[in-house]
Amino acid sequence: MALASAVLFGASAPFAKLLLGSVDPQALAGLLYLGAGVGLAAVHGSRSALRIEAPEAPLRRSDAPWLLAVVLFGGVAGPLLLMLGLARTSAASGSLLLNLEGLATMGIAWVVFRENVDRRLLLGAAAILAGAVALSWQGQGVHFDAGGGLIALACLAWGVDNNLTRKLSSADPVVIALTKGLVAGGANLAIALARGASLPPPGMIGFAAVVGFLGVGVSLVLFVFALRHLGSARTGAYFSLAPFIGAVVALVLLPEPVPPQLVVAALLMGVGLWLHLAERHDHEHSHEAMGHEHGHVHDEHHHHDHDGPVTEPHSHWHRHQPMRHKHVHYPDLHHRHGHG
Template identity: 70%
Template sequence: MRMINKRHHLWPGVPLALGSAVLFGASAPLSKLLMGSIDPWLLAGILYLGAGFGLAILSSGRRLIGLPNVEAPLQGTDTPWLFLVVLFGGVLGPLLLMLGLARTSASSGSLLLNLEGLATMGIAWLVFRENVDRRLLLGAAAILAGAVLLSWNGGKLQLDVGGLLIAAACLSWGIDNNLTRKLSSADPVQIAMIKGLVAGATNLVLAILFGASLPSPALVLAGAFVGFLGVGVSLVMFMLGLRHLGTARTGAYFSLAPFIGAALAVPVLGESITIQLIGAGTLMGIGLWLHLAERHDHDHLHDALEHEHSHVHDEHHQHVHDGPFNEPHSHWHRHEPLRHKHAHYPDLHHRHSHK
């Protein structure tokens, strides 16, 4: 039985990447509300644990009510990649950030944090050879310029030991984002849950060892809820975005998060609308438009490929099933060689080279 499901090339990758940025950006002003009562390093642990436990509850609830899991499970061959993702993104990144913030000014720290987006896109384009053209470079530059403008407060950028540690944290997260692409065909809830639990427990223990004290249960629950949405659900959406867009484009969309956080800080924290915020929003809007207007369309060849992931029967999945089936579904399947032309991103099925 064959069915062909054709979708617009922007769907669902772009909404997923933007949704991830919205949730993560929204967590910034909400976390700032909690920082007056919770040690920052301890809060990082609570946020990640909230993400891990929240996704674990969500996954268990899904099984209890009988909802099928349409995602491919992690395989033994995924273990090294999962270990590296947790190490770089969940342990080293937050640890280097906290050590760096303790040794440099807040203005330099906020500016240097914009290096994560640059590191993510640079590694994707230069190391993993994702396709890039002039429009994408200009869009990424506009988004990055908006993020820098947003965090600039007139202070000088200090490349002291603290600044170098923050830059190293951004490099760790850039590596994490690119390595996560290796796992993008597997269940994103399972991956984010493991990352949240391991990273959260590590940060929590380290924070307590360095003198932090646990806040009230109400504050812990509030931080855990923010972490569930701003870290857990956001990470799931980010990984799904990777599946459909590739790392560079997902990273570019995710770089909008600082503007979203700053915009939400106006009603949440009572901050004022500034020329700086308007200028940053304009630059990021231009960058977003340049990315949305991209149309990468050329004749390309798909080599034979066997793998497992959640899919529907679109033009790349025209294999036969015995009997009826539901969509989406996940199973091991084979792609026969195929040559065709259509608009596409460097997703799971379009990681070919370009001359």
């Protein structure tokens, strides 16, 4: 799910670049997120109309502060900074610089939220950072233009967003993504129109909506699922594939040369991604008693009883009893323990 999310998001950057010559950057950011929100709202509505019950926990009132922060950082600031940055740099370079989002996500998860990051992941992060530096090398030293700086700030905003979204990852990802899309997209579009920007022709609006639905909406739903199972740091690491997809699509769609530093950057970032994907985390660990609600099946971590027959997966409030065991795991909903 993390890799599929990366493919969809990475491919969306060069397609968005095609529209930037004709559409105001902030208006485009709004249209992309509105496309995601409206598309997912249609999916959610059809699911209800067809009485297809999703085995997901609903958002609660206590989730509101986290959701508001996610919308502001990831839905308003992040896409606006990205569109402004893409308007000032090449699509291929901009796509590869998006790797910084993974580093920001992992750094915040490690330093602020104390999520475990082992030596292999740190080496992978170093390789990705080296690739970003190689991408910006101009012969006499490292040079980040205004576009690169704005994209880096977008990555920082999304790094904060990704770590905060982990707090919501037990709830329905479709509802999270459609709320983020509608609120953030509406805010960016309203601000752009208030500044004097004009709407593009209907054909461009439709194109932006499709790109937003797939590259933002569906990608975000998959990303939230991945956060639930992998934690912020590892999901961000796997998501580092996105810039490679974006760079390849950009070079196919747009007449841009392939500079040597782009090839070097791609190799370094590829090594970093491989180090992340080859990780194996296995040790004896303890689970404390806890209660929460999320979609689940009755596996080794879910041994509770029901009053009658149930279908799986399903969602309800349940409690976990203390237990200790050993198996391969990631910092998912049930494995956010400390390490010595």
